[in-house]
Amino acid sequence: xxxxxxTLRPITGREELDLFTRLTYALDSELAGDxxxxxxxxxxxxxxxxGGDLLARAGFWNRPGAAHPLLLDILDVDDRLPxxxxxxxxxxxxxxxxxxxxxxxxxxxxWTRFVPAHWREDPAVLATVTDRREVVRRTxxxxxxxxLRLEHTLADPPPGPGGRxxxxxxxxxxxLIDLMTDVLPGTLDAHSIADLSRAPAxxxxxxHYEEEIARYTTPRSWWRVAALPDGDPVGxxxxxxxxxxxxxxxxxxxxxxxxxxxxxxxxxxxxRVLAAQGVxxxxxxxxxxxxxxxxxxxxxxxREIERELVMTWR
Numbered sequence: 001x002x003x004x005x006x007t008l009r010p011i012t013g014r015e016e017l018d019l020f021t022r023l024t025y026a027l028d029s030e031l032a033g034d035x036x037x038x039x040x041x042x043x044x045x046x047x048x049x050x051g052g053d054l055l056a057r058a059g060f061w062n063r064p065g066a067a068h069p070l071l072l073d074i075l076d077v078d079d080r081l082p083x084x085x086x087x088x089x090x091x092x093x094x095x096x097x098x099x100x101x102x103x104x105x106x107x108x109x110x111w112t113r114f115v116p117a118h119w120r121e122d123p124a125v126l127a128t129v130t131d132r133r134e135v136v137r138r139t140x141x142x143x144x145x146x147x148l149r150l151e152h153t154l155a156d157p158p159p160g161p162g163g164r165x166x167x168x169x170x171x172x173x174x175x176l177i178d179l180m181t182d183v184l185p186g187t188l189d190a191h192s193i194a195d196l197s198r199a200p201a202x203x204x205x206x207x208h209y210e211e212e213i214a215r216y217t218t219p220r221s222w223w224r225v226a227a228l229p230d231g232d233p234v235g236x237x238x239x240x241x242x243x244x245x246x247x248x249x250x251x252x253x254x255x256x257x258x259x260x261x262x263x264x265x266x267x268x269x270x271x272r273v274l275a276a277q278g279v280x281x282x283x284x285x286x287x288x289x290x291x292x293x294x295x296x297x298x299x300x301x302x303r304e305i306e307r308e309l310v311m312t313w314r
Contacts, residue, residue, distance in 0.1 A: 046097035090135035180205035237270035263296035
């Protein structure tokens with residue numbers, strides 16, 4: 001392939017979404033709404049073209065108002081191309097797009113992709129994942145974590161309170177940040193473990209709160225602290241809506257209270273809060289390796305709907 005016959009550029013605007021979606025992925029139906037909500041921008045949606053043919057695409061995402069992307073969540077190549085060519089095109093596009101949208105010296109956004117739960121057993125899906133991973137690897141990315149994506153359809157109402165815990169709203173953001181700090185020792189969450197390798201627990205909790213939790217626009221009256229009848233906190237849950245679905249944004253149990261089944265009861269309370277809003281479903285996620293939390297979700301009526309693969313440039 002002549003490297004000079006390839007055009008690498010962002011789309012000009014929403015009028016080129018039809019061009020961008022000539023290659024397909026699960027998030028395509030959200031693109032127009034994301035542009036309207038400022039979760040995406042035309043400058044963050046890149047294409048590799050030869051003439052009028054779309055050979056590859058890359059798309060970045062962040063929460064509304066952010067200056068720079070948080071995630072690279074769309075990365076596709078034309079699978080009809082010969083392997084060497086599609087990997088080369090994908091690499092060149094990703095390098096060009098990243099150089100344009102990521103500030104010099106900054107870490108590139110993590111790459112994520114949603115895949116079926118049994119993706120390794122489907123040859124076509126496995127081939128697709130292998131190609132995308134190789135493009136990311138060529139630019140310096142490395143496998144980071146595989147996550148379970150879970151859903152409760154609320155066809156059956158969540159169970160009522162078990163009686164062991166009492167629930168209340170946090171006494172201000174300070175209490176929640178304190179609890180977010182206190183739950184970090186012994187965490188099995190890959191992102192938290194990585195963050196703790198670079199910063200003390202208090203800073204990790206504060207950053208998480210400011211960069212994610214505080215940005216949810218749904219009522220903070222939904223948030224719950226779980227405590228024993230004597231008032232001793234056990235854990236907390238942050239139900240929210242992320243603009244797409246009702247979600248369990250954060251669920252944690254304090255180290256001294258782990259291993260007693262409290263996560264399931266706290267999760268049920270968060271699910272009840274969201275069910276009371278009349279939502280059709282609740283989504284959640286946890287790391288594949290966090291087996292205690294995954295088990296709590298399953299016992300609480302959540303089923304696995306897919307996986308999320310994550311690679312980073314950490």
